[in-house]
Amino acid sequence: MDNKFDVCVLGGFGHVGLPLSIAFAGAGKRVCAFDIAKDKIESIKSGKMPFMEDGAEEKLQKVLESGMLTPSLSTDDISNSENLIIVIGTPTDSHLSPEFDSMMTFIDQYIKYFKDGQLIVLRSTVYPGTTEMLYKKLKEKGKNIEVAFCPERIIEGYALKELYELPQIVSGTTENAERRAKELFSCIAKEAIVVKPVEAEVAKLLTNAWRYIRFSVANQFFMICNDAGLDFYKIYNALTYNYPRAKDMPKAGFASGPCLFKDTVQLSAFNNYGFPLGNSAVLINEGLPFYIIKKLKEKHDLNKKRIGILGMAFKAGSDDKRDSLSYKLKTLLEFETNKIYCTDVYIKDPGFIGAQELVDRSDIIIVATPHKEYANLKIGSEKEVIDVWNFYGKGATV
Ligand SMILES: NC(=O)c1ccc[n+]([C@@H]2O[C@H](COP(=O)([O-])OP(=O)(O)OC[C@H]3O[C@@H](n4cnc5c(N)ncnc54)[C@H](O)[C@@H]3O)[C@@H](O)[C@H]2O)c1
Known part of the structure; x- marks a missing residue:
């Protein structure tokens, strides 16, 4: 040929x-x-x-x-x-x-x-x-x-x-x-x-489901600590420090994007939805934006607050917004307040504002996607920062 x-x-x-x-x-x-x-x-x-x-x-x-x-x-x-x-x-x-x-x-x-x-x-x-x-x-x-x-x-x-x-x-x-x-x-x-082909197909699904479940474990650990009034990262740092069997524990934070969720769901479907760990991982990871809002509502009348979402891409250092939980967070917040600001270093959107402007305008800032460019923002002590990633190293209590 x-x-x-x-x-x-x-x-x-x-x-x-x-x-x-x-x-x-x-x-x-x-x-x-x-x-x-x-x-x-x-x-x-x-x-x-x-x-x-x-x-x-x-x-x-x-x-x-x-x-x-x-x-x-x-x-x-x-x-x-x-x-x-x-x-x-x-x-x-x-x-x-x-x-x-x-x-x-x-x-x-x-x-x-x-x-x-x-x-x-x-x-x-x-x-x-x-x-x-x-x-x-x-x-x-x-x-x-x-x-x-x-x-x-x-x-x-x-x-x-x-x-x-x-x-x-x-x-x-x-x-x-x-x-x-x-x-x-x-x-x-x-x-x-x-x-064999079916082995390779399953291998790919297992790889992504494994990664997704690991993120969900960290997210659930975060919620358990937070509900108990404990600072998750103080505990996380203590348990991972120089301890080889815990050093691969991921940090908490939004776990989403175009692959992990859908491949976990595909694996679940492959086993007639008999995949309780995978199904739970979906509920935990997709539930994190709900959890943050629920916790904020316990403390505030959100209708009186201006809320800024820092980072809209599905992960740090990326311009990919496919299946990003930042957008889900935004949609959920729209039920609570009409004063929501969004920003992203890499995603162009006429509705977004600059990161420092977002910080200046907001009462509550939610670190959704920890792009490294946000490290040096000037955030006054009167602002409430929700930082599940502990990007700013000041804890993650919500
Ligand atoms: N994105 C990742 O990091 C990643 C990693 C591993 C595996 N995957 C898998 O790879 C596959 C592709 O993912 P992606 O992220 O590259 O998606 P994508 O949407 O970025 O790319 C898909 C491309 O296919 C093109 N396309 C769609 N329909 C077409 C058609 N009828 N004819 C010709 N082109 C067509 C689209 O225009 C697009 O450019 C998915 O199955 C995904 O699960 C993705």
Whole structure:
């Protein structure tokens, strides 16, 4: 097969797809980053990243200059590639069930561009069984296409560091798919771990559920201490100091974003919702904004207070607002007061004000996303600061 591209990344302008495309292109592959996001292509073509990603912009410019990366909206490029990597979003629906249809609808949309002999690598986090189902579906449609599942495990914002450092979990529906996928990723990942597709699919869900549950433990510990009138971080510091078995205990704080919640819910659905730990983690993490408001209402008539939310991204150092609990906090506060201010260093919104202005205008400041830029704000002692993260090191009592 004489293909124009070695790799076509479908969903190639996204948080996973674009860094991955850059990494493959930087490793010498001829890469097409294919997407439908018309609003992003010009910026990407001009060497500008559409979102924050450490060290990516310089690398993007390099691979554009070398001609190894082609951003594209053209479906013809899908047919012109030896390998297709699919990294579209895989959300849950409004009933918190995995959107079983979205991947298969996506396949139906593009199947006419798939060519015999291609390898399709699923890289989105998928419901267990999806890879085998896709392989069967392609066969039924008369397509002679190999299918693999190689999950993405990077932490958002540091993809172009971690892609080279993390072992790559590789799985294929046939030995040939497995071999081809392993060979493909060998140019960026230094190690491969080969398992069966369903094992790789479950591995990805377990990884994110594990992380989400750990955050929920810290959040529940925080609430237990706070309810008892104790300063959680005084206790946290005492128990983690020079004590190896507790040193990985996370701090309390908003745990959200586009992956952890939905992957925990997907794992729960996979076990017929028989995942009490995961279900509890959802209630605890998603309940933290409610808890903060409940505690504030015990002390104040919030209708008489001006409240500032410091940080709207889903995590510090990021411009990603997807599923951020700061927005949930804002919505809940709107039931209590109409004097709410929001700010974020990285998210542009005409409704937001500057961080210092927010501090100056507010009676109560809630540290929702502890961007490091907020470290030196001038906050008078008359202000009440709700700092579940203990970002300012003055305790976290609510
Ligand atoms: N964000 C992360 O840090 C991360 C980490 C590991 C795994 N994942 C998983 O990777 C997958 C993608 O996540 P993301 O954060 O990159 O999402 P994203 O929304 O940033 O990117 C998805 C991209 O797919 C494109 N797209 C959507 N429908 C399309 C279509 N029909 N044709 C072509 N392109 C289409 C979108 O325009 C977007 O650019 C999800 O399954 C997610 O769970 C994400």
